[in-house]
Amino acid sequence: MVVDSGVADADRVFHALADATRRDILTRVIRSGMSVSELARLYPMSFAAVQKHVVVLERAALVSKTRRGREQIVRGEVEALRRVARLLDGYERLWRHRAAAIEEILEEEQ
Amino acid sequence: MVVDSGVADADRVFHALADATRRDILTRVIRSGMSVSELARLYPMSFAAVQKHVVVLERAALVSKTRRGREQIVRGEVEALRRVARLLDGYERLWRHRAAAIEEILEEEQ
């Protein structure tokens, strides 16, 4: 299937997005890079929990980390974001076209 | 957060999409409605497993079922698909804009 080139990728990406904390981390980190502990302070959970969320986002290639001294700066991955956008585009277009086609049929039937 | 009106919805939707079988079911039933057992025949797993996948898609409001005799016809939910498209649009635009802004900064710095 065209849209599913890289099924595991899609799995990882959608799974990474299926958690409100991770979506929030992602949007923050796209705005500007933040260290893991800076992120950790924002949420009502332990450092370790947030660190794990970052790992999930990392494995989905949605963020990357770069050392700055003893800190690890988390950033939204511009290239990966393009990939996701394209992935979403694929589904979106596919679904919209099909949904549109269904609507036409429904309208014709009336 | 604007894009997160309905966090649980987004959770359910992304989670529903984070499985290749469910994405395949979804694209098929958008094309044309199919009974649960027709779907079940397509995958190397039990009827019950497929039925559960359909339930997950249903809870995410991505599909709906309507009885036809003893069969239950699964269809892609046109209205819900619009909602998803809008949801994806929101993230996509948000991310693209931010990604674009980051790129500009990076280019300026060079």
Add this chain to the structure above:
DNA sequence: CTAACGTACAACCACATGGTTGTAGATTCC
């Protein structure tokens, strides 16, 4: 040098997930 900080990771827990088999209720076919 030492203390504090930032990170990584292991071990553990409760619960969700994705799969199985089995059973039972409707509906249709003959």
Add this chain to the structure above:
DNA sequence: GGAATCTACAACCATGTGGTTGTACGTTAG
């Protein structure tokens, strides 16, 4: 009416997930 079909759902199992605490290690600040 009786058999076959389609669906729903419970019970069970292995594994994954999201959280915790504790520990270890590198880096920076005093």
